[in-house]
Amino acid sequence: MEQTFDLRVWSELTFPFDLQVVWYLPLFLGFAVLAGLFPFHNWSPDGHVAAPTAVSMIHAGVLMKLGAYASMRVGIQILPEGTVYWMPFIIILTAINVIYGSLIAMxxxxxxxxxxxSSVSHMGLVSMGFAAMNINGFTGAGIQMVSHGVMTALFFSVVGMIYDRAHTRSMDELSGMAKALPWTVVAFIIGGLVSMGMPGLSGFIAEFPIFLGVWDGGDLVLTNTAFGLNPAAYYPIIAIISVFGIIITAAYILRTINTVFFGEYDEHKWHDMRPLLAIDKVVLVSFVAILIVIGLFPSVIAPIVQSGMAPVVERLQNAQSTMTVLDTVQSVAANLFAWLGGA
Known part of the structure; x- marks a missing residue:
């Protein structure tokens, strides 16, 4: 066969199970670094801080999503049996991502x-959706990539607009910004509600299918997995634990809004605070509109995501069936040999 890097050709090949098990984990973790998956996440927040506002928006909105997309496109689609073997372990890392990222953000x-x-925490939800290994989880993960990208771009644009005028990002120094920059507080509140998964906004449309998919993952009957993990025993627990990440998210978002925007405004300190430009308002309104439209009209995006994810999920389900049949044959053979030996 002609040598090629064409992923379409690779996806039609069937690699041996042992090869998939050996190569899937390092392949996935390589892309997981780009996606900010625990414990390879530390570079990401530092990159956000060091970069200008526009680069931070691209970093969170595009770069981290490339890691998640590539892990699906290259890892899951090409090595489905390796995916089924390792995902019951990887979902534990994603749950740590969600809770740990929220606690550190706090x-x-x-x-x-x-x-x-906060981005580290939300990207954990994306990987968790993949680890659910069903259409609900994959659909939620796809929508979450879009929702989080727009939401984070909105957050960074607000912070950038404040920093350009106040020359600080420290919550210890900022206070009462709602009086000087009212457009920013409205935008930040809406972004915060998206981050919390508030119904009617894109965050809910993304996160609910993820949690539902992980909960449904408790119906998986798998025996040939990393470390002998049984998804039926703990996937629902993972879903419940991860919901606490939303509660922690609500805590630090509300604290930030109260401290930065609704504290006492120092007229003397901020006497030269410039109002937002028209282009700034256009940017904020554009991001907010996308988040609201997706939340109120999920049919705008959900069918597109589902149609793209369905072939990948089908490959995973076929891999699960193949592994189940193989396990059954091996079990019957082992019992037969044991019976013959005893006879």
Missing amino acids: RQRDMKYLIGY
């Missing part, structure tokens, strides 16, 4: 670091 006083660690 401790931040720099607004960019706060958003950076």
Whole structure:
């Protein structure tokens, strides 16, 4: 066969199970670094802080999504049996991502670091959707990539507009920004509601299918998995634990809004605060509109995501069936040999 890097050709090949098991984990973790998956996430918040506002928006909105997309396109689609073998272990890392990222965000006083660690938490939800190995999880993960990309771009644009005028991102120094920059507080509140998964906004449309998919993952009957993990025993527990990440998210978002926007405004300190330009308002309104439209009219995006994810999920389900049949044959053979040996 002609040598090629064409992924369409690769996806039609069937690689041996042992090869898939050996190569899937390093392949997935390589892309997981780009997606900010625990414990390879530390570079991401630092990158957000060091970059200008526009680059931070691209970093969170595009770059981290490339890692998640590539892990699906290259890892899951080409090595489906390796995926089924390792995902019951990887979902544990994604749950750590969600909770740990939220807790670290809670401790931040720099607004960019706060958003950076919030992104780590939300990208954990994307990987968790893949780990559910069903259409609900994959659909939620796809919508979450879009929702989080727009939401984070909105957050960074608000922080950038404040920083350009106040020359600081520290929540210890900022206070009462709602009085000077009212457009920013409305935008940040809406972004915060999206981050919390509030119904009627895109965050809910993305996160609910993910949690539902993980809960349904408890119906998986798999025996040939990494470390002998049984999804039926703990997938629903993972779903419940991860919901606490939303509660923590609500805590740090509400604290930030209260501290930065609704604290006491120092007229003397901020006497030269410039109002937002018309282009700034257009940017904020554009991002907010996308988040609201997806939340109120999920049919705009959900069928597109589902149609793209369905072939990948089908490959995973076929791999699960193949592995189940193989396990059954091996079990019958082992019992037969044991019986013959005893006879």
